[in-house]
Amino acid sequence: IKLFNKRQVRYSVPEEMPHGSFVGDIVKDLGLEPKRLTTGKARIFTASGREYVELDRDKGHIIVKERMDRELLCSSAMSTCSISFEIILENPIQLYRVTVEILDVNDNSPAFPRGEIKLEISESASVGARFSVDSALDPDVGLNGIQSYSIHPTDHFSLKTQSRAGSGKNVELVLQSQLDREKEEHLYLTITATDGGNPKRSGTVKILIVVLDINDNAPIFKRDSYRISVPENTAHGALLLTVNATDADTVSNAHIAYNFEHTTAKIRDLFSIDASTGEIRLAGELDFEETTVHEFKIQAKDQGGLSDSAEVVIEVTDVNDNTPKITLMSFSNTLPENSPPGTVVAMINVQDSDSEENGKVACSIDRSLPFRTESSLNNYYSIVTDSSLDREQMAEYNITVTAKDGGRPPLSSTKTLSVKVSDINDHSPQFEHETYTAYVTENNSPSLSLLNVKANDADLGVNARISYFIIDKDLNGALTSSLVSIDAGSGMIYALKSFDYEHLKSFSVTVKAQDGGSPPLTSNATVNFIIQDQNDNAPQVLYPVQTGGSVVAEMVPRSADVGYLVSKVVAVDVDSGQNAWLSYKLQKATDRALFEVGAQNGEIRTVRQVTDKDAVKQKLTVVVEDNGQPSRSATVNINVAVADSFPEVLSEFTDFTHIKDYNDNLTFYLVLALAVVSFLFIVSIIAILSVKCYRWRRERMFYKSGVNLPVIPYYPPLYADVGGTGTLQHVYNYELCGTADSRKSDMKFVRSSSQSVLSVDLGGTRTVPRQNKHAVDPDVDVEMDPNRRDGDRGMGGRV
Template identity: 60%
Template sequence: MRERVSGYICLEYYNRRMRNNKGVNLGRYLKWQAFFMFLFCLLNTATGQIRYTIPEEMRTGLFVGDVGKDLGLDVKRLVSGRARLVIDDSKQYVELNRNKGHLVVKDRIDREQLCGQKSPCSIGLEILLENPLEFFSVTIEIQDINDHAPIFSKKEITLEISESTPIGTVFLLDTAADPDVGLNSLQSYSLKPTDNFALKQHVRPDGSKYAEIVLQSVLDREKQSEHLLVLTAVDGGDPPRSGTVKVHVTVLDANDNGPIFTDSMYKASVAENAAKRTMIIKVSASDADEGYNGNVNYSFTHIGEDAAHLFRINAHTGEINLIGNLDFESIQHYEINLQAKDPGGLTGASKLFIDVLDANDNSPIITMTSFSGRIQEDSPSGTVVALISVQDLDSGKNGQVRLSLEQNSPFAIKPSPRKYYTLVTDAPLDREKLSSFNLTLVASDEGTPSLFSKKTIYLDITDINDNAPVFSQSEYKTYILENNSPGVSLLSLQATDPDAGQNARISYYLIDTNVNGSPASTFFSVNADNGILHAVQTFDYEQMKAFKIHVRAQDGGSPPLDSNATVFVSVKDKNDNAPQVLYPVQSGGSVVAEIVPRSADVGYLVTKVVAVDVDSGQNAWLSYKLQKATDRALFEVGLQNGEIRTVRQVTDKDAVKQRLAVVVEDNGQPSRSATVNVNVALADSFPEVLSELTDFTHDKEYNDNLTFYLVLALAAVSFLFVTCLVVIISVKIYRWRQSRLYCKSNLPVIPYYPPRYADSVGTGTLQHVHNYEIYRTSDSRKSDIKYFGPVSQSLISVAASGTESLPKETRTSDCTESASTLVSL
């Protein structure tokens, strides 16, 4: 990179030449030299600036940069211009090879010595050429290498921490120093081991890092008085360098341990004639603390007045001496509480039992040495229930005792060494039969007379899980109304368990077997705590009428015991379905018409309404009512059978087309109903019936044709400029199509079968009738009528699609024959 600089560089060069030529005539020098130098600087000064980057610690003579090439100067110019380096620093780290135009390392460069922690680190120098004068700046940036490892100022860090220091206390550690910069500087610390201390690292605002250790577990000097840790500092170089320092932690003692007697209980015996100052026993206690905290003083606590004037303890040695006269007949046994106390006030306790020896004037003493007061019911024979000590303060035969049970029980007494007895089981136990025993122990000596003593103990038989839960019933029956709400309770199942405690705690579970092809849990759930059976979903009687499920009762023993019960759930029907009319069929595309002759008698069977209800019981009991009719006085509906019959004689005044609305209603609460429409034609002749049937079926066709012609009219108006032509062509086409339709009509066909005018018992006015098939088009002038043989049908079905619902004989498609038949009619 090259750039122009100001003329002050030339003046600076001029001043340097003046300083180097002090012996020259200043007057003449100033006169000529100043002139030429000033003129030279103004006209010929050219400067440039280049920058190189090298790592530190490069060997002498290594290449730094090609100055001639980077400044655009050839070697001849460097030689002729006597190129040289101008360095402000006293130490020259690089030199210029004028013959090659290269900058090379002259002396070892230590970045840390040159710049310290400053970053970036660079060296500035100038290249000066003469004739003409040229001045170039060169900057050499020194990059850091990881040539230093982190170093701690001390070889060992010593910490003194009291064992009573709370967890979470923080201790600051010495910081490691690394003269490198950037990633090569100190990056992290690590600590080993971390059993008692954890390491925390922090960064100061200037970017330096330091470490602390945090106490994470309680120190115990008595277990470990010293801890040796190793703190490691690691930089981020590649490869990384590290430095370590030992951290020596000394645990200072705290008075956290009380004195402990060597025995939890001391026993001693002394003859009643023993002399004063006789040492009875020496007790001792130790304190785990050290130094002053480990001193122990002994004393009696809670000593009775009877023993206070008989015994004394040495506070420093623990010796217990007799200081009074013993009376065996008054007191045979002394129980003294011992206390050991350190200077910090911590204490330890023990007991001293002193027996006074005498003749056979005392009864045996029964002591329950080991007795829990309970035994498990499945304990085998020979299981030890209690360890019993029987003592007689007498000696010899007077001190020999026997122990027995006063009553019969599944227990026995067996002797053990040193006047101990064991109470053991002698027969199987059953807590469910007898849950506890009151046992009387009898101890007697062999003196004369024999003395004895009794002791009653209470023994509780603990339960084991040896009984499974039992349901009150092996099978349960319940019901639920359909359309129930999810979550409704059906039944409360109860099971009992004669065991006790956790073994009698019963939980209920639904056995997830398949019910009607689905898991039982999709239909029911059972409360694990109280055994209440719930319905999970809504049931539909019409889909499922009954369920068989299994419920398990399981106790809380280990291992648990269980038993099962079967639950039969029946779904009760609700009136949730309306009646469905099967006949007459109601559809939007067809009309069913019943033909009633005007000569029909009273009670003539017109038709029968057939309906069903998918519900059951009284919800499916159907009744029929006439809701509305063209003439309500003409027809009636059977309440139970749905038969429509005439109530009176048909007259000429009655309309040919009769419409009846029949309501079918079930007997549910609330009841549901369905309505069916019945069309009845009152006619004696075929044309009259045909006309009325046309009214039934072709209203919609008439409206559709009317809409079609209106659309055609609107289209014709839109094309007025061709109106005449369209009319002529339309008339021609219309006439041609009419002639074709007369012979081959595919339009809807209305089959018509005149009735026999007969009722359900076969009576009527006409015994023989003829059937006619009428082929009707939208234009009634173009129709075909075909003659058929006699039939006996009273039902006419006219479909809007033109299809026939009743069987007929083979048609004749001959146009001429159909036309002749029409003329003959």
């Protein structure tokens, strides 16, 4: 049996079905795709935590997981018994409620509380008198419950059953004929209870009837039933109600005792009755969530054995004594900071065991957080983002979920969820300054560190890893990357060349900071480099112009007064600042008492009155010096003529020119001659020393190698010559090889086309003369043989 709507499905199955039994096809009934259960990680969620069914994802079936006993799951007073659970699907999250009704089967036989019932009945009991007996109990319901009672034998009693308030039936014995104690003191009966199942089940109880002596009045309760409502938090020992019965008899027959009639052990544990007063008190603890109604019977019995019974119904009313229970069903503990509003963070289930308003639960979270709660099904809440997240402002949130019921006073419970916000690359690097300025002294060394730029990124991890680059741009025909470079990791800027203030006074570069995100974000900063001047340029004299060909002279008349402006030295310095501040002073002059130079303006003026004794030709040397550290200077020569007429000046400076030319030429030739003589002297000394060293080395090598050579034998001059000259030639050409060992020394004469070669045996035994057409010299010339092997450790040569 199945009933379903869009999000709810209802099935009915008999109880006691074995494990694996089919309950329902959830895929077909919910209209889902067959693969949705697998891809959505479908699972069953029950609020109680105990699952009697399970989900077969592959087939899409709900099957029995654990045997279900309706009598254990539900009270016999309940007409229907069912279990409910939810099926949860993810990606996206979906919920479906499923209710399985458990149908009763006739698996329990009727059973009486006691195996034997003993009744004491007075013989004076009139025909039609009724005597209550224990009714049988059957946990099954409906037709499977108790349907009929029968009695055997039926000589004196018959059975009468009557439905009572709540559930079950009253079973009474009805006296059919007068009892006679003198004839029968004990009667034995059997009562059988039969249910309506198929097949039918039954249970029996033995009745022992003891016939008492006459007691013709039985106790009578003022009411047939008592009904009260008691809160479940009633204190232990509290008085619930007092039952009262009266008896018209007197003495012992009128003394009434109250007790429970055929009740269960659970009732006896919960309640107690005073046998004398009939006060019923609470002996245990009531729990509305466990049982809402307690029913039992009270018997009033006199001394003569006559009794009456009344039914007591105690209804337990609910109080707000259970806090809501929060169950986390799904939770994402990490969210990217670009999650859109409405992103589901968690799904929770809230249950309260109380009833009505006490069981109505409202769920909430702190409104200051960027999250809110949504409810799609009863008792189910989703926590979703309510606004945009920013990890740089808040990297982690603690969401406290508060569940509060509707009781008075309300009860609540909380659960804290920790949500971390993961970083995305949403912040570009930011330089500490938009513009940097660095001062660099010119003539710096290449690879000099100039400036360290720094950028910060509010992101995290690789998104905050910054690299630095220089953006190339044209600077007077050159790229900025040819001037400076930057360390991509540290942001340190280095010079690539030496700067010259006179050519480049300043320049700017654009530095780009780029993070490691995907895609990367960048920002730029401008770095201005100011080149600072050094005193690396000497002053340059612009006037007077120095020429080497003709003589330029300033003329001063003899009538010039003191302070007469003779000339002005004009100089410039390409440096800047104090390195370009120039000062002038007179270094030397023909007559230092006649002229002076202005230290600041370079003006040459007369110091005194010019006289006739002053020479016509005056030569001044002016030094121009800058103010740098160290200072640099330049000199200029100025010719001054003291005369009143131009011809006088011309004649004087013409001689001056010739003398100057002559002196210049003479000086040049003297210097040249001295240089030539010095060069020749040095060359001669070197040549002599080289020859001496060479000869000394040859002699040293000769003596060192010839210590073991034998003495060459003397050959008399009358030795015959093959050439017919009658004398031995005085020139001997031979090859000499000498070693430290005399036995290995060797000397042989080498023959040439124009000489006679004399071969000499070092042993001195023989000689071999040969022809020679030339005269000989008695001197001996030794020539080294470079082809001799090193292993001979000797010396070869010509003599």
